Amino acid sequence: MSVMTLVKAINNALDIKLTEDKSVVVYGEDVGVEGGVFRVTEGLQIKHGVERVFDSPLAESAIVGTALGMAISGLRPVVEMQFDGFAYPAFNQIISNVARIHNRSRGRFKAPMVIRFPYGGGINALEHHSESPEALYSHIPGLKVVVPSTPHDAKGLLIAAIESDDPVIFMEPKRIYRAIKQEVSDDKFSIPLGKAKVLNEGTDVTVIAFGAMIRECQKAMVMTKEAGISVELIDLRTIYPIDKETVINSIKKTGRLVIVAEATESFSVGSELIAIANEGAFLHLEAPPRRVMGFDTIVPLAQGEKHYMISPEQIFYEIEKTVKF
């Protein structure tokens, strides 16, 4: 066991896969010599060589497009988009090619590749550095979308993502890159994709979140406890395929649903969860499901984030309203 941050855990997962599987390569902007702008890939080039961990020219579309070429010809590339908001030039490659090569070739080609990037706000960053685009990727058939919330999960999920024969979008909550430290096994382990985790069992209300918002929910739960509200907290961990079973079972038990996420509310993962609640637990609902999510606006620059970022207090306020409905 070692104490790891998310950054360290991801680095460790990459190191393990690079060590045991010669088909794994890691590249992107500044990931080699510099070790990534957040130091996620620090030391990997020195240990595994410049042919396996390297700096690419600056072009997200080409990073993803070439990774697909590698993936269909025997490699397992793990590529980095430097920031959430910088990944959009690669969208054509992702939607039109990465996500559908398996289907288009009737299974002749697979795309075992991972596209990693830091996502989310709350770090006073520049424009295009604070976005939560999980719904955009989850809406694309053919992709799996993963968002860890702890160092332990980050390691296990990334190893599973690299081993997945389907392409995986791996979104890393940059706000808690270094904020959470945890004992994590040094050995190889993986966490299955598509499985949510019940972090706290409760009976009054189901709260579903993922990534950096888990910590905010846990802070809110100090307040709900004082108010005598029993919260069942679910960490989705994988956005797609979404773990309907865990979600529906919990709503059947509590009858109430609150979703907490940073992304814009409309046409979001929150919207999808409400659809799942309606389809799978309609007669059990005792209050309207509630989305505690970002406004349908651009994430404001640093000074405006105080209005945009979801606070534990706001989460408590919405939970209480739902429970009292």
Next chain:
Amino acid sequence: MIFKEFNPLDDKMLQIIDNDGKVINPELMPDLDDETIVKAYKEMLFERVADEMAVSYQRQGRMYTFPPNQGQEAIHIAAGMNMKENDWVAPAFREMGVMLSRGVTMKEMFLYYNGNEQGSNFSDPRAKNVLPIAISIGTQYQHAAGIGYSIKYQGLKDVVFPFIGDGGTSTGDFYEALNFATVWGAPVVFTIQNNQYAISVPVSKQTKSINLAVKSVAAGMTGIKVDGNDFFAMYLAYKDAAEHARSGKGPVLIEAVTYRRGAHTTSDDPTKYRTKEEEDKWGLSDPLIRLKKYMDAKGIWKENEKELIAEKKKDVDKQFLEAENFTPYPLSDVFDFMYVDMPDDLKRQKEEYEQFLTWKENRK
């Protein structure tokens, strides 16, 4: 026009003064009077002073991430001097001097880098055709090609000045923009500020081209490689390029060879990827030092530099305080500019949030 003599395929670099400020190509020396040269130097000096102060505010924890401009001032000021009233600027994010020359204020720069979008709402009418800073790499090159088409379509005589870094030349947007602008004969003067690094990645890892100006060749456009730390060379390049574009001869690509003397941004640590020796070597060709040496040799610099700097610092500090004490960011600023015609659902979201704020207030 100098372009014929400097075909990018020959990898010749336009240079007029050397590192000691000595004129090495007198026949190319632009016709500038002493007063104009002194004024240009002052603007370069002011950009540097403001830039250093911005970095120091960030270090004091009074400002968020900032990308320093140090070492690239000759490009910025020479470009600004060759723009006319209605010309357009499509900046990347390391063109502070260009923006200042168009009337953008330091207060606005500070506001932007301190996390307030009002910093892109330029107040001076001279800045009306300056686009907001572009953090998403390369996109602005395409906007410039489109603006160029629009200018031509409307029968105007304006020119567009987009900027990009060396890293940005690897993007598809870059190539596509050069192609469109050339096909359309658009009046665009494209600048590549080749400051040798895209964060940590050196130009040698971006491209195996002999230079970056050569990227104009396949597009069929005019291009030139220029010593970006030589004010006179940059002035001449911009003068001829603007004239070329303005007279309907189509776009020009200028590669300005320079060096980012500071970090990529205040979050970056260049010691990770470059050496002190390299930094020192490039320091010898610093654009301010070179122009100063030229002026000293000619005996045209009679100002008290220390006093000028002190004066400028005072002004910058005043503007910083104005930015620091700017009206606190209201909730409405998050919503009001998303649409011209705001959808009802957005109004609903704002109202619900206000209800939460009232609840929070009453709870205290």
